[in-house]
Amino acid sequence: MEKMKxxxxxxDLRPELEIIEKELEQAVDSSSHLLNDxxxxLLQAGGKRIRPVFVLLAGKFxxxxxxxxxxxxVPLELIHMASLVHDDVIDDSEIRRGQPTVKAQWNNNVAMYTGDFILARALEHITEIDMPSIHHILSKTMIEVCRGEIIQIEDKYKLDQNLRSYLRRIKRKTALLISSSCELGALVSGTDEKTAAHLRRFGYFIGMSFQIIDDILDFTASDEELGKPAGSDFMNGNITLPVLCARKDPAIYAVLKAxxxxxxxDDARVEIVEMIRNSPAVGEAKMMSERYLHKALKELSYLPKSAANRTMRNIAFFIGKRKF
Incomplete structure (x- = not known):
């Protein structure tokens, strides 16, 4: 329901998104039946396609x-898809979006090579653009995304990590790819540098808000809504903002540590989820997401009023208020 909303x-972008969907299908086509399947x-499991949407909307400027x-x-969505496959191996995740993950359906080896293949296809597609600045931004983004994955591994199970570590991690994990989607969409359509910079910052701020809300929903949404067990992040050792806020309560800290x-x-998992859900931590995390949302909206206020600007604003509000 939320995805439909x-x-x-x-x-208005439906015809263009249908073109991109067909391009994605062609991009992952392979002579290997295993890689193809x-x-x-992964592709048919769906997704919000937020990154292609922001590319297109930025291009409208x-x-x-x-x-x-x-x-x-297409390559930006492929990079995102590849990161999901690799994430599921690292986190040993069996379910994503209510469907078995690639590693669960096949095995870790198939999942890793599938992710590598999809990433290679992304690089192949981006070569069609004869703009060195695009390649430079994208390569830097990919390096930072990889650094983010390593930082996430290093920070696993560190209940005493500071807020800065968390923000640095989600910046690389989520915000930078959304930021690049906005910036590259602007640059490839020939906007001026000032417009591209505002769109880049919009993407960054909304990406931070998006990830914080994702981390909140891991505790506030149901298993059915999430398409995976609630509290999966904590079970996988990923310490997110709601946990960082909740740990200030000594009693909650003791339970989390233990x-x-x-x-x-399953009962213990549900008990921890309920404990976080009913604590002030969720409200504190939402306030931080709101701050990033307001910063994103401010960037849009510097840009010309248009249908694309209005749609970006509406998406930003939706991201900041979604329930799952």
Whole structure:
């Protein structure tokens, strides 16, 4: 339901998104039946396609041409898909979006090579753009995304990590790729540098808000809504903002500390989720997400009023208020 509401906000882009979806299917096509099946399994599991949407909307501020825009939108979504496959291996995740992950459906080896294949396809597609600045921004983004994955591994089970570590991690994990989607969409459509900079910052701020809300929903949404067990982040050792806020309560801290690195029963998992959900931590985390949301909206206020500007604003509000 929530995903349907989101899609209604950018329904005007449906014809272009259908083109991108077909391009994605072609991109993951392989002579290997195994690679083909695993890649399609991931693609057909769906997704919000937020990154391609922001590429297209940013392009509306310049000389919009779908044949050019798709050359950026497709590789950015492929990079995101590849990171998801690798994430599921690292976190030993069995379910994503209510479907078995590639590693669960096949195995870790197939998942890793599928992620590598999808990433290689992204690099192949981006070569169609003859703009060195685009390649420079994208390569820097990919390096930072990889650094973010390593930092996440290093920070696992560190209940005493500081807020700065968390923010640095989600910046690289989520915000930078959304930021690049906005910036590259602007640049490839020929906008001026000032417009591209505002869109880049909008993408960064909304990406931070998006990830914080994701981390909140891991405790406030149901298993069915999430398409995976609530509290999965904590069970996988990923210390997110709600946990960082909740640990200030000595009683909650003691429970969290005692259950880290434990093979939790379903009842124990639900108990921890309820404890976080009913604490002030959720409200504190939402306030931080709101601050990033307001910063994102401020960046849009510097840009010309248009249908694209309005749609970006509506998506930003949706991201900041979504329930799952």
């Amino acid at each position: 989101l899609k209604l906000l950018y329904s 695993a890649s399609l399994h 310049g000389n919009y041409n779908i044949d050019v825009m798709k050359q950026v939108a 259950n880290l690195k434990q093979d939790l029963s």
